[in-house]
Amino acid sequence: MTMDPILLARAQFAANITFHILFPSISIALGWLLMFFRWRWRRTGDGAWLAAYRFWTKVFALTFALGVVSGVTMSFQFGTNWPGFMEKAGNVAGPLLGYEVLTAFFLEAGFLGIMLFGHGRVSERVHMMASFCVAFGTTVSAFWILVLNSWMQTPAGHELVDGVFHVRSWAGVILNPSFPYRFAHALLASGLTCTFLVAGVSAWQLLRGAAPRMAPKALRVGLTSAALLIPLQIFVGDLHGLNTFEHQPQKVAAMEGVWQTQRGAPLLLFAWPDEQTRTNRWAVAVPHGASLILTHAPDGEVQGLDEFRGRHPPVAPVFWAFRVMVGVGVAMLLASWVGCWVAWRARWAAPALPRALLWTLVAMTFSGWGATVAGWYVTEIGRQPYLVHGLLRAADVASKVPATLIGFTFTLYMALYLALLVAYVTVLRHMAEKPEDASAPGSDQA
Numbered sequence: 528m529t530m531d532p533i534l535l536a537r538a539q540f541a542a543n544i545t546f547h548i549l550f551p552s553i554s555i556a557l558g559w560l561l562m563f564f565r566w567r568w569r570r571t572g573d574g575a576w577l578a579a580y581r582f583w584t585k586v587f588a589l590t591f592a593l594g595v596v597s598g599v600t601m602s603f604q605f606g607t608n609w610p611g612f613m614e615k616a617g618n619v620a621g622p623l624l625g626y627e628v629l630t631a632f633f634l635e636a637g638f639l640g641i642m643l644f645g646h647g648r649v650s651e652r653v654h655m656m657a658s659f660c661v662a663f664g665t666t667v668s669a670f671w672i673l674v675l676n677s678w679m680q681t682p683a684g685h686e687l688v689d690g691v692f693h694v695r696s697w698a699g700v701i702l703n704p705s706f707p708y709r710f711a712h713a714l715l716a717s718g719l720t721c722t723f724l725v726a727g728v729s730a731w732q733l734l735r736g737a738a739p740r741m742a743p744k745a746l747r748v749g750l751t752s753a754a755l756l757i758p759l760q761i762f763v764g765d766l767h768g769l770n771t772f773e774h775q776p777q778k779v780a781a782m783e784g785v786w787q788t789q790r791g792a793p794l795l796l797f798a799w800p801d802e803q804t805r806t807n808r809w810a811v812a813v814p815h816g817a818s819l820i821l822t823h824a825p826d827g828e829v830q831g832l833d834e835f836r837g838r839h840p841p842v843a844p845v846f847w848a849f850r851v852m853v854g855v856g857v858a859m860l861l862a863s864w865v866g867c868w869v870a871w872r873a874r875w876a877a878p879a880l881p882r883a884l885l886w887t888l889v890a891m892t893f894s895g896w897g898a899t900v901a902g903w904y905v906t907e908i909g910r911q912p913y914l915v916h917g918l919l920r921a922a923d924v925a926s927k928v929p930a931t932l933i934g935f936t937f938t939l940y941m942a943l944y945l946a947l948l949v950a951y952v953t954v955l956r957h958m959a960e961k962p963e964d965a966s967a968p969g970s971d972q973a
Contacts, residue, residue, distance in 0.1 A: 550594030558662030611924025720895025725749030727892025
């Protein structure tokens with residue numbers, strides 16, 4: 528059977544970015560959470576906060592390392608699999624990636640050593656500044672990466688000369704129509720991924736009898752933060768969806784499974800999109816639901832995929848990824864709100880927390896990864912067949928590397944990433960169960 532090299536190249540890049548995004552989705556928010564733990568220790572003098580800071584700093588370092596390693600491979604793939612992209616869009620993408628390295632990556636890497644090993648060796652003020660610079664650097668890094676991604680989704684501030692993109696206005700490139708929504712959505716996604724990780728690991732520690740002073744405080748911070756962030760994420764997600772409906776209607780049509788333009792489009796809770804017949808099988812729908820959400824009117828018009836033949840993404844992956852993202856988000860809402868209510872009833876006393884609650888939080892430890900990856904698939908698959916929406920097709924900038932070579936390297940990547948992911952979770956579990964090994968001296972007993 529002959530494999531499509533372009534499809535393989537897309538799958539390989541998807542595998543790389545799927546693995547990579549797992550780690551920034553934690554580290555972006557975790558840097559700021561570490562600042563909070565340190566501030567609470569300085570304010571209260573309670574050594575449990577210092578123990579939490581030290582333990583989660585080690586988790587941050589582990590996460591940061593894997594994020595850096597996995598990010599490097601993506602840069603190579605621009606040259607190996609998509610050389611035409613930098614030839615056509617390098618005038619935009621190159622400087623943005625350069626800004627990310629100069630203003631963010633160096634800031635993170637430059638102060639990470641002080642943050643990890645400087646406590647007790649430098650003044651408290653210097654150490655706090657180093658912690659702030661690392662947290663700020665992760666956020667700035669996300670800023671530049673999302674500027675580039677948003678520009679690829681809703682290009683602005685450029686001009687095309689002989690098929691090559693040239694910057695006409697950097698303000699237009701940076702403040703492109705979807706960037707504010709995408710940036711806010713990504714930061715909140717990181718916050719939820721991090722807070723559920725903290726809550727889940729802390730619940731595991733309580734179940735195992737590890738870190739009896741540190742874990743209850745970290746669990747309370749993680750659970751309450753998640754309960755506050757999830758409704759905000761739902762609100763921002765709605766704004767982001769409306770922006771996408773305006774600028775990328777074919778993506779929204781795929782998300783909602785709308786084939787023909789119609790008024791009063793139903794909201795499909797479940798269906799099986801069939802691209803051959805261009806219909807939805809076994810549909811379970813809420814009448815007028817999609818129109819109400821997207822146009823805020825029950826009889827609002829929603830453009831169908833038939834208006835974008837040859838210019839819309841594959842429907843089934845976008846349709847299902849969107850529902851996975853929403854489904855996990857609903858589970859996060861229920862887990863955090865019910866969890867906060869149950870814990871409040873127990874006065875947040877660790878011995879009084881029901882084991883059912885702790886096991887639920889353990890099960891939700893990596894739920895943020897599921898929602899983030901699903902949302903990323905909606906964004907990236909939903910842009911196809913374009914790399915730069917409406918202007919540059921993926922097929923026009925792919926390399927001529929044979930499918931067999933792409934398939935070989937794809938297999939190697941998948942095996943390596945699976946091994947690294949298992950190693951990450953294994954090490955994290957060991958650190959959680961032996962916090963005195965992962966923390967500095969006197970951690971949980973400080």
